[in-house]
Amino acid sequence: MDSDAVAETSPPPAKKVKIESEVTKTSENKTVSEDTKPKGSSAETTATSSDTNGHVAESDVGITQYVSSHQGFTAIIKQRYSDFIVNEVSDEGTEVHLTSTDLPQEVEEQVGSGTFYQKMNVHRWPTHDPDVLSEEDRAKLQTLLDDADKKASILLEMMKVSAVAPDDEGVEGVEAVLAPVDEAAIAGSGGGWDKENAQPSLIPKQQKQTNEHAREWKPSRGNYCRFVLYKENKDTMDAINLISRLARLKTQLFSYAGTKDKRAKTSQEITAFRVTANKLQAVNTKLRNMMMGNFRLVFTRPDFINYYGMQRFGTTSIPTHHVGRALLHSQWMEAVDLILKPRKSGDDSMKKCREEWGKSRDPSAALRYVPSHHNIERTLLETLMKQGETSYANALQALPRNTRLMYAHAYQSYVWNSMTSRRLAEFGYKVKVGDLVIPHSINWEGRGGDDESKLQPTVVTEENQSEYSIQDLVLPLPGHDVIYPDGEVGSWYRELMEKDDLDIDNMKQKNKDYSLPGDYRHLLVTPRDVTWDVVTYNDFTVPLSQGDLDVMFNKPQPESVKEGKFRALRLEFSLPSSTYATMALREILKIDTSSTFQTSLNVTTPTDSEPVKSTVR
Known part of the structure; x- marks a missing residue:
């Protein structure tokens, strides 16, 4: 892969x-x-x-x-x-x-005795020749490192290298092996590219770089x-x-x-x-x-x-799929309030924070009572405090994307669980005409391809009904890129989501994070x-x-x-x-x-x- x-x-x-x-x-x-x-x-x-x-x-x-x-x-x-x-x-x-x-052996640092080899991010420099710098340029480099002006820069003429300018402006430096100099000093240098002279320039590392994480990465490590x-x-x-x-x-x-x-x-x-x-x-x-x-x-x-297990829905009296439903409605204030409001059950360490929020809706006051390990609540309150007490959309966007999607996926899971229970209660464990099927072996073999949603189910007909068993039966998680079973089961989806004021035929959202394509899940495992x-x-x-x-x-x-x-x-x-x-x-x-x-x-x-x-x- x-x-x-x-x-x-x-x-x-x-x-x-x-x-x-x-x-x-x-x-x-x-x-x-x-x-x-x-x-x-x-x-x-x-x-x-x-x-x-x-x-x-x-x-x-x-x-x-x-x-x-x-x-x-x-x-x-x-x-x-x-x-x-x-x-x-x-x-x-x-x-x-x-x-x-x-x-792993390949990540061990290479630091020689008395010599430091500074390897700046490689960009089309095919040599590690220690004579790449002339004596004059080495002197310039040492002068730069000794200079109190941290914004100073110099141009170095590279020898024995066919210099090729990078394709993009995001290059953070060149790779070269520098001659032995003071380890602490050389570690403080960074890199840049002089486009006019088609050669690298060195600037002090203390000057803030645009992407330090990328600049320091060695391509030989893989991503x-x-x-x-x-x-x-x-x-x-x-x-x-x-x-x-x-x-x-x-x-x-x-x-x-x-x-x-x-x-x-x-x-x-x-x-x-x-x-x-x-x-x-x-x-x-x-x-x-x-x-x-x-x-x-x-x-x-x-x-x-x-079934999606109970941990999918949280452990408090306000389940996560309620938050997900609010997000699918673009009701940002409701979603934030559901996360922060007081509840009958849950972590006692959050009790004072929730009570304060329910009483005053003052993010700074509630923030005083948030334990350090409650990252979701802390992020919401800090964003509201910094950007305004009504910046609910921004507060939610400040959460990690996986966290936001967790709530939306919880609503999909709730619908799927409900439909599965009703399908089995009404029609039992036999495949019927109108059902959707995917060979159950796919659970263990993997779906293949780069996009799991591309896997499409087969609609059961009178002609192919005998070819499938209950182990092949799937139901969709609601979304804009799935089909629903024919007949009563499909109508149940519409009925349930209408109760939540959601249009099953219009699941695309302006916010792409909540524009859920949907998927298919086997009823039995x-x-x-x-x-x-x-x-x-x-x-x-x-x-x-x-x-x-x-x-x-x-x-x-x-x-x-x-x-x-x-x-x-x-x-x-x-x-x-x-x-x-x-x-x-x-x-x-x-x-x-x-x-x-x-x-x-x-x-x-x-x-x-x-x-x-x-x-x-």
């Missing part, structure tokens, strides 16, 4: 998941009884709506159906964050693991550094924000194939544009429960419903490489699986405790990209996966007389 297109054209990698689902151990060594099962745990019962605390339940985001008819059982998902171990599956089909923090990010109990966006801040880099330089669960041990590949492995490795010493490395220029049936075992234990704070760091530092695999008080189901399986492991667990357990319900099952202070409730995380 062309390395220049990695960030834009690579499909999201699949992932390998290890999970411990903690199953209640009763005196009869059985799972919990029918009487203790929560409502909504059977195949015939759907999830309840928002609870009295204002949290979002599964039914609020369109998740209501199951594939199988077994009764399910009660378990807590992720009692410890270490119960949930997620490893991406790379484009090559291998699991992504952090195994080393060593630097991307790919590495494995291992993290524990931290959201991917927060991790990237922290790395960016510590390395003094822009977050836009990093790209990845999707956010991984916060409450988990996860390993995923990150691509950084023109960032050296040295710079990233140096940050490792400042990280906690995170590390970067690997730098480089069986549950076979039944399927599960390929089949996991691969499924293994499982049951372990017993006494201490619920002790990890039950190994993360990458545990393997790197030769920590032993956690073992089952004979006659342990508690029991956990440990699962390992592979999923294609853009699927949610929690939705696979939901199919087994038949319980609500929302954070509210899972928190109600969780136990932090068990006693010897009280068995720990079942937990799946």
Whole structure:
């Protein structure tokens, strides 16, 4: 694959998941009884709506159906964050693991003893001849470096080189190997181009350059550094924000194939544009429960419903798809207010900030109460404070593009979940005339091409109906470049979006970020490489699986405790990209996966007389 297109054209990698689902151990060594099962745990019962605390339940985001008819059982998902171990599956089909923090050989700096070789960004200079500078020009250069006037410049006549002027004016310098001079002094020089004399000029580096990041990059490195990010109990966006801040880099330089669960041990590949492995490795010493490395220029049936998981919609009483709906309406003030306004649930550290915003709508006053790690709210308030209290559109534009798109995509996910539940409830698990199909093998094989939206579905007819199964069935995420199923299912899309005052036939927006083309998603997914075992234990704070760091530092695999008080189901399986492991667990357990319900099952202070409730995380 062309390395220049990695960030834009690579499909999201699949992932390998290890999970411990903690199953209640009763005196009869059985799972919990029918009487203790929560409502909504059977195949015939759907999830309840928002609870009295204002949290979002599964039914609020369109998740209501199951594939199988077994009764399910009660378990807590992720009692410890270490119960949930997620490893991406790379484009090559291998699991992504952090195994080393060593630097690749090609990025080592070349600094000789007593000699410094300053390599300025190469632009059509084919030689590294140390005699490129004459004695006279070397003297000029030393005079320049000794000059107190930092805006002074000189012209150097280059020898033994066929000088070719750059095609563009953006050249930041020439590549040359300079004769030995003082290391600190020469490190302070930069470069420019004298168009009139068709030769380079040198200016002090202290003078601000237009693009320092590009000027210092060596083309021999390639444009991307790919590495494995291992993290524990931290959201991917927060991790990237922290790395960016510590390395003094822009977050836009990093790209990845999707956010991984916060409450988990996860390993995923990150691509950084023109960032050296040295710079990233140096940050490792400042990280906690995170590390970067690997730098480089069986549950076979039944399927599960390929819902977008609850993490797609946030964990507070104001779900992210409500913000997305406001953005699609170009209601900038409403979108900002939904992000900042008080709510019944959420992070307590933001409570004072939200209360202040709800009371005064004064960004400077609310900003005083924003914790440093709440980057979204901080960015909105800082922009409003600097550009005016009504500059809502500018405040939203100040957010990283991925963050803005997250909200818009959440609305698409909500519509898709709702349509999938209704399609399965009304017509079951058989392909019908008017459905849209794409061979399900594409989930594992990759779509190919540079534009995933180019993959078009086939409309099922009476003539081809027998050629397809429910595994091939897809539904569209709403957008301006998709087709909808014929008949009732297509009319449901129109009906739902009309309730939200959105025109399904006019999804293009003036703001291109919110002009969503749409896509297609399979209704069912089949996991691969499924293994499982049951372990017993006494201490619920002790990890039950190994993360990458545990393997790197030769920590032993956690073992089952004979006659342990508690029991956990440990699962390992592979999923294609853009699927949610929690939705696979939901199919087994038949319980609500929302954070509210899972928190109600969780136990932090068990006693010897009280068995720990079942937990799946």
